[in-house]
Amino acid sequence: xxxxxxxxxxxxxxxxxxxxxxxxxxxxxxxxxxxxxxxxxxxxxxxxxxxxxxxxxxxxxxxxxxxxxxxxxxxxxxxxxxxxxxxxxxxxxxxxxxxxxxxxxxxxxxxxxxxxxxxxxxxxxxxxxxxxxxxxxxxxxxxxxxxxxxxxxxxxxxxxxxxxxxxxxxxxxxxxxxxxxxxxxxxxxxxxxxxxxxxxxxxxxxxxxxxxxxxxxxxxxxxxxxxxxxxxxxxxxxxxxxxxxxxxxxxxxxxxxxxxxxxxxxxxxxxxxxxxxxxxxxxxxxxxxxxxxxxxxxxxxxxxxxxxxxxxxxxxxxxxxxxxxxxxxxxxxxxxxxxxxxxxxxxxxxxxxxxxxxxxxxxxxxxxxxxxxxxxxxxxxxxxxxxxxxxxxxxxxxxxxxxxxxxxxxxxxxxxxxxxxxxxxxxxxxxxxxxxxxxxxxxxxxxxxxxxxxxxxxxxxxxxxxxxxxxxxxxxxxxxxxxxxxx
Amino acid sequence: xxxxxxxxxxxxxxxxxxxxxxxxxxxxxxxxxxxxxxxxxxxxxxxxxxxxxxxxxxxxxxxxxxxxxxxxxxxxxxxxxxxxxxxxxxxxxxxxxxxxxxxxxxxxxxxxxxxxxxxxxxxxxxxxxxxxxxxxxxxxxxxxxxxxxxxxxxxxxxxxxxxxxxxxxxxxxxxxxxxxxxxxxxxxxxxxxxxxxxxxxxxxxxxxxxxxxxxxxxxxxxxxxxxxxxxxxxxxxxxxxxxxxxxxxxxxxxxxxxxxxxxxxxxxxxxxxxxxxxxxxxxxxxxxxxxxxxxxxxxxxxxxxxxxxxxxxxxxxxxxxxxxxxxxxxxxxxxxxxxxxxxxxxxxxxxxxxxxxxxxxxxxxxxxxxxxxxxxxxxxxxxxxxxxxxxxxxxxxxxxxxxxxxxxxxxxxxxxxxxxxxxxxxxxxxxxxxxxxxxxxxxxxxxxxxxxxxxxxxxxxxxxxxxxxxxxxxxxxxxxxxxxxxx
Numbered sequence: 001x002x003x004x005x006x007x008x009x010x011x012x013x014x015x016x017x018x019x020x021x022x023x024x025x026x027x028x029x030x031x032x033x034x035x036x037x038x039x040x041x042x043x044x045x046x047x048x049x050x051x052x053x054x055x056x057x058x059x060x061x062x063x064x065x066x067x068x069x070x071x072x073x074x075x076x077x078x079x080x081x082x083x084x085x086x087x088x089x090x091x092x093x094x095x096x097x098x099x100x101x102x103x104x105x106x107x108x109x110x111x112x113x114x115x116x117x118x119x120x121x122x123x124x125x126x127x128x129x130x131x132x133x134x135x136x137x138x139x140x141x142x143x144x145x146x147x148x149x150x151x152x153x154x155x156x157x158x159x160x161x162x163x164x165x166x167x168x169x170x171x172x173x174x175x176x177x178x179x180x181x182x183x184x185x186x187x188x189x190x191x192x193x194x195x196x197x198x199x200x201x202x203x204x205x206x207x208x209x210x211x212x213x214x215x216x217x218x219x220x221x222x223x224x225x226x227x228x229x230x231x232x233x234x235x236x237x238x239x240x241x242x243x244x245x246x247x248x249x250x251x252x253x254x255x256x257x258x259x260x261x262x263x264x265x266x267x268x269x270x271x272x273x274x275x276x277x278x279x280x281x282x283x284x285x286x287x288x289x290x291x292x293x294x295x296x297x298x299x300x301x302x303x304x305x306x307x308x309x310x311x312x313x314x315x316x317x318x319x320x321x322x323x324x325x326x327x328x329x330x331x332x333x334x335x336x337x338x339x340x341x342x343x344x345x346x347x348x349x350x351x352x353x354x355x356x357x358x359x360x361x362x363x364x365x366x367x368x369x370x371x372x373x374x375x376x377x378x379x380x381x382x383x384x385x386x387x388x389x390x391x392x393x394x395x396x397x398x399x400x401x402x403x404x405x406x407x408x409x410x411x412x413x414x415x416x417x418x419x420x421x422x423x424x425x426x427x428x429x430x431x432x433x434x435x436x437x438x439x440x441x442x443x444x445x446x447x448x449x450x451x452x453x454x455x456x457x458x459x460x461x462x463x464x465x466x467x468x469x470x471x472x473x474x475x476x477x478x479x480x481x482x483x484x485x486x487x
Numbered sequence: 488x489x490x491x492x493x494x495x496x497x498x499x500x501x502x503x504x505x506x507x508x509x510x511x512x513x514x515x516x517x518x519x520x521x522x523x524x525x526x527x528x529x530x531x532x533x534x535x536x537x538x539x540x541x542x543x544x545x546x547x548x549x550x551x552x553x554x555x556x557x558x559x560x561x562x563x564x565x566x567x568x569x570x571x572x573x574x575x576x577x578x579x580x581x582x583x584x585x586x587x588x589x590x591x592x593x594x595x596x597x598x599x600x601x602x603x604x605x606x607x608x609x610x611x612x613x614x615x616x617x618x619x620x621x622x623x624x625x626x627x628x629x630x631x632x633x634x635x636x637x638x639x640x641x642x643x644x645x646x647x648x649x650x651x652x653x654x655x656x657x658x659x660x661x662x663x664x665x666x667x668x669x670x671x672x673x674x675x676x677x678x679x680x681x682x683x684x685x686x687x688x689x690x691x692x693x694x695x696x697x698x699x700x701x702x703x704x705x706x707x708x709x710x711x712x713x714x715x716x717x718x719x720x721x722x723x724x725x726x727x728x729x730x731x732x733x734x735x736x737x738x739x740x741x742x743x744x745x746x747x748x749x750x751x752x753x754x755x756x757x758x759x760x761x762x763x764x765x766x767x768x769x770x771x772x773x774x775x776x777x778x779x780x781x782x783x784x785x786x787x788x789x790x791x792x793x794x795x796x797x798x799x800x801x802x803x804x805x806x807x808x809x810x811x812x813x814x815x816x817x818x819x820x821x822x823x824x825x826x827x828x829x830x831x832x833x834x835x836x837x838x839x840x841x842x843x844x845x846x847x848x849x850x851x852x853x854x855x856x857x858x859x860x861x862x863x864x865x866x867x868x869x870x871x872x873x874x875x876x877x878x879x880x881x882x883x884x885x886x887x888x889x890x891x892x893x894x895x896x897x898x899x900x901x902x903x904x905x906x907x908x909x910x911x912x913x914x915x916x917x918x919x920x921x922x923x924x925x926x927x928x929x930x931x932x933x934x935x936x937x938x939x940x941x942x943x944x945x946x947x948x949x950x951x952x953x954x955x956x957x958x959x960x961x962x963x964x965x966x967x968x969x970x971x972x973x974x
Contacts, residue, residue: 082535095534102528104535203534207770236537237772317770320567323578324532328630340628344571367569367765376767 003031003164004484007073007221010167014072017061021054021072025116028074032119032165040140041150041160043079044086045119050074053116060114068114070228075110076166078157079120080127081212082201083107090203091123091135094325094332094351104201105236106170106212106229113228118166121156125353126322127177127205129153130422133412134355141412142184143485144451148409151181157215158185163485168216168225172202174209175310176404176429179441182215183404183454186443188471188481189215190222193461194436195240196247198233204321206314207238209433218481219442219471223250226464245462257473258466261293264397266300272427273406280445280453281403284474288401291473296397302385306431307423309386312366312379313434319363325351358419387435390458399470400458403428404441408451428456438464442471443480452480492690494721496654497646499703500661501639501681502671503616504547509636510615511538511581511772518677522631530636532576537771540565544638545588545775547670548613549785551640552589554664554792555608559782563588564774569765573630574618582641584766587612588775594644595794596660599652601808603794606657607645614639640670646685651717655710658682663793667818675709682713686720687735690728698735699724704752706744716745719752796821804834813842819855820846823863830867837870839880844887859891869897876960882906908960912967915951915959919968922950934972944968 005013014021029047036042057072077083080090082100089095103111110117124134132140132155140155142148143163150159154171158181161169171178173191182189190213197212204210214225231247233239265285270278285295327333327347334346352360366375393400405425415422432439437458444455455474459467475481508515512529528536552559566584592608616639618632642661648654662680665671673680687701702720707713720743727733743752768774791799793815800811800821815821820841827837845856845866852859869886872878878886878901889900901907923930932943951964 080535082533088534090534098534100528100535101533102536199535200537201535204771235539237539238537238770316767320569320579320765320767323569323571324534324576326571326578328573329531329576330533340573364765367767369763369765372765372767 003027004217005167006217007070007075007167008224011070011073011224014057015061015067021057021061021116022051024072025050025054025074025118028118028166035163036165038141038146039143039159039163039165040138041121041156041163041165042076042119043089043091043122043137043156046086046117049085050116050118057114057116068112069224070110071114072116073167074116074118076119076121076157076160076169077107077110077117078123078127078154078169078171080123080172080203080205081107081120081170082203083117083120086120088120088203089137090126091132091137092125092352092356093136095203096137096332098331100201102201105198105233107201109229110170115228119160121154121160121169121171123156124153124177125356126203126318127153127172127174127210128318128355128359130176130180130425131410131412131415132156132181133416134353136353139412142409142451144186145409145449147411148451149184149412151184151405151409153177153181154189154215155181158182158187158189161185161187161215161217168214168221170212170225170229171215172205172210172212173429173433173439174206174211174314175433176426178213178215179404179429179439179454179456180426182441183443183456184409184452186446186452186454186480186483187215188218188222188443188475189213189441189454190226190464190468191432191439192226192230192464193240193245193438194433195238196230196245196438196462196464198231198236198239200233200235200239204317206317207321208317209310209314211433218475219440219468220251220254222440222471223254223468226250226468230464240462248465250465250468253465254469254472255476256469257291258398258469259292261288261291261399261470261473262296262397263288263293264296264298264393264400266303266400266402267297269300269303269402269428273403274408276408276447277403277406277453280447281401281455284444284455285401287474287477291477298393298396298400300386300389300393300431302382302389303427303431305382306386306434307427309379309382310426310430310434311362311423312375313383315359315363316366316376316379317363319360319367322352322356322360327351355419383434386431390431390435390437390460394460398459399467402456402458404454404456405429408447408449408453432458437461438467440467440471442474443483444474444478445480446483452483490690490692492688492725494649494651494717495646495687495689496648496717497685498642498644498648498654498657499683499685500642500644502551502642502661502665502673503679504544504638504640505669505671505679506541506543506547506638508541508543510541510544510613510638511636514636516637518633520633522629523633525633526635530576531632532578538581538769540772540775541638544613546785547638547668548588548611548640549777549782550668550788551642551665551670552592552611553786553789554668555589555592555594555611555642557589557592557608557611559589559777560586561777561782562586562774563777565769565772566766567769568614570762572617573628574620574632574635576618576632576635580614580617581769581772582614583612594657594660594664596653596656597794597797597812598656604653606647606653609643609645611640611642614641651714651721654682654684654717655714658710658713660794663816667790667793668788678708682707684713684717684720685740686717686724688721688724688728690725697728697732699728700733700735701740702752703740703742704745705742705755706747708747712745712747715750716743716752719750723752793818793821796825800824800834804828806834806838810835810838810842813846814838817855819857823857823866826863827866827870830864832867832870833874836874837866840866840870840873840883840887844884848888848891861887861890865890865896872897872901876910876962877901877908878906879908905956905958908958910960910963912963915955915963915967916971918951918954918959919964919971922947922954923971926950930972
């Protein structure tokens with residue numbers, strides 16, 4: 001049993017009783033014990049619980065009882081997804097000891113699918129960041145080069161898949177937080193359409209942008225996980241009802257290539273990436289062209305304003321969403337507070353890290369009387385213009401292809417003193433969140449330093465099935481996604 | 488020096504809607520329960536929990552808006568109002584800012600002189616209530632969140648009220664309306680209706696008009712307190728103006744609390760705090776579109792409003808304003824009365840039976856007149872028996888009471904209890920003959936002694952009725968006796 005089996009392979013092996021779930025989970029736990037002290041992907045491991053769950057699944061399989069589509073497969077979830085077991089920390093001192101009273105929708109779905117949740121992964125504090133360096137609790141490194149970041153904010157989820165510390169994982173993506181770490185760690189990452197996956201139980205960063213999605217070894221696993229986590233949930237008002245978007249079987253037609261695929265590219269945008277990234281994207285486009293795809297060059301006139309709009313909208317929402325962490329009801333309470341105002345101010349001052357405070361202040365400012373129209377309202381207008389850019393693009397093409405990140409994984413500490421540089425690196429991913437569209441990151445090569453590069457594919461809203469098929473077309477003729485770390 | 492003044496009052500009113508569940512979660516609205524037992528992750532503001540709009544609350548709000556003659560917004564949304572307070576778990580309140588559900592209406596209130604007056608409604612919007620802080624634990628305060636998330640309808644009137652009694656009339660009329668609509672229990676003592684008057688005076692002194700600083704009055708938990716607080720503020724503001732000459736300026740609005748023990752308003756906050764609530768649309772909720780179909784479905788539940796009913800009872804049924812007011816105080820009484828009248832009986836008779844006996848019985852049994860077990864038809868039959876002289880008013884009370892215990896009609900009961908009056912002239916004449924024969928002295932007094940005629944006549948009447956065992960109709964006895972003596 002390889003440490004790098006896909007979730008589908010592992011599921012089938014367990015179902016066929018070629019190996020037991022208990023074995024698979026135990027092997028994974030052993031590997032975590034060996035490797036994770038270096039990688040730092042996990043914030044918590046549920047060893048006993050996972051073994052118990054695995055034994056239960058093995059018994060069910062042995063007894064010939066029906067099991068779920070992810071039966072016995074060890075998976076990891078980002079630590080901003082609420083679980084009644086263990087803590088849900090958001091990588092923050094504020095919630096370091098917080099135990100959620102309920103399970104997130106996606107956790108319920110994973111459990112219903114008989115998946116084994118073996119642990120919860122590290123992240124930038126409250127998912128704010130692009131390197132996982134903003135975690136207040138642990139350092140995560142890139143499994144390909146331990147001097148480099150894993151990306152973020154779902155750095156732990158990406159590193160865990162890349163390092164063979166779980167078969168698949170869930171992350172969340174507000175401005176690129178699934179796609180960028182997937183790209184940096186050489187795994188497949190999907191940010192679904194806004195509303196496709198219920199956010200119930202995802203600790204909110206930017207409500208109108210957040211979306212939960214899978215990080216996996218390939219597109220088939222992403223499709224498998226989408227089959228499990230996607231679909232309407234009445235507890236999330238922004239979750240798309242079946243009448244708006246029927247949930248397809250993402251695995252059903254996955255292997256069917258799309259004939260006459262029209263790919264939009266934005267040459268001016270790609271030019272902003274470093275050479276190795278540009279080359280890898282060009283090579284990937286050639287692969288598609290060799291499969292019969294047509295390349296269409298377009299412009300996205302408002303793309304450049306995406307970062308500015310994003311850092312107003314996301315921080316405005318965050319400033320309000322994070323107001324509840326006040327030391328009164330749960331989470332960190334300062335021992336130094338003398339009155340209720342100090343319970344607020346000191347708990348928040350001591351409980352939040354610098355990036356979270358920076359974004360709360362930015363957002364508070366943007367929503368303040370006298371600035372609201374100039375910042376928040378204007379940002380919403382930009383958001384609409386960006387949506388229109390995509391609408392026009394999809395009139396001409398089936399998908400848009402561009403880099404995930406202008407660079408490969410950067411050095412730990414390289415950008416921590418320059419938050420603006422860190423923000424600007426999100427240029428390729430952010431517009432997708434503003435437009436609410438699905439975006440897929442697939443490995444498409446390595447740079448000279450042997451660091452993975454990711455290709456980003458974007459399609460129209462609620463067409464993840466098509467998006468995954470496009471990714472699958474590429475992965476069926478390339479093996480970048482199969483390059484594993486030397487053991 | 489000439490001085491006169493106008494009282495100017497506008498009201499901000501919070502009406503708690505009597506929905507089964509809270510505004511944005513499924514917790515049942517149950518009061519007087521142990522602290523924090525009617526709560527869930529959503530109303531506790533737990534991380535990752537999301538609000539889901541309660542459609543019944545929106546319908547109740549629209550219904551009330553229609554009853555207040557408002558324009559109902561066909562498109563509305565939810566906004567977050569940010570402020571920090573321990574009873575507000577998210578540190579923002581979900582409310583409606585620039586697109587209230589209803590606006591530009593009026594409420595017609597009955598005045599003490601029998602006329603009515605229209606008070607303009609500026610807006611009515613829905614929001615969630617906060618919890619309650621209690622301060623009985625010494626060094627600590629405690630927070631009970633059972634009430635958090637209760638749907639509140641905030642109604643804002645224009646400053647059209649010009650006397651303490653008008654303010655009370657509006658409050659009572661609003662109470663009657665929301666109870667008629669069944670949207671609120673509207674019990675002021677229980678905080679179901681909270682009134683916050685904004686009061687000032689326009690003083691004309693030597694031909695010049697001075698406006699006193701506006702004060703807002705809080706903690707009013709009865710109609711009496713509401714009315715008295717206004718009267719109190721009028722005197723206080725007048726005194727203050729005469730002593731200091733202070734007039735209305737931006738920022739000099741102050742808040743007074745009502746001290747029920749000392750029956751006076753007490754200064755709470757000198758200056759209006761410059762709050763920046765940083766309103767912005769709640770991204771966790773979707774906007775509300777009110778379709779024609781939905782609106783007309785809600786409008787069909789409106790029914791006749793209490794004041795219209797009261798006026799109709801005066802106009803069509805010839806009742807006094809007082810009677811009509813008593814009958815329309817509760818919808819169940821009014822509807823029952825109206826139904827009985829429509830069964831074909833004299834309105835005043837039914838009114839008397841209901842107000843003198845029905846309401847008393849209902850009160851004793853802590854129920855409503857329509858739940859006494861008497862159908863409107865039977866009540867009409869009873870009224871008709873009184874009207875036709877078949878029974879006396881006293882007997883009617885006895886029959887009414889009996890009807891609540893048996894399923895028999897009033898005629899049957901009257902017969903069984905021997906309460907039918909004798910209307911048969913022949914039978915009564917025989918009794919009169921007998922009485923005349925037995926009381927010659929009284930007869931001669933009645934006929935020819937002007938000093939004693941009246942008393943003698945009364946005596947003879949009494950004798951006849953006594954002989955009939957109280958069943959002879961006094962009207963007929965008087966008529967026949969008169970005729971006999973004149974002969």
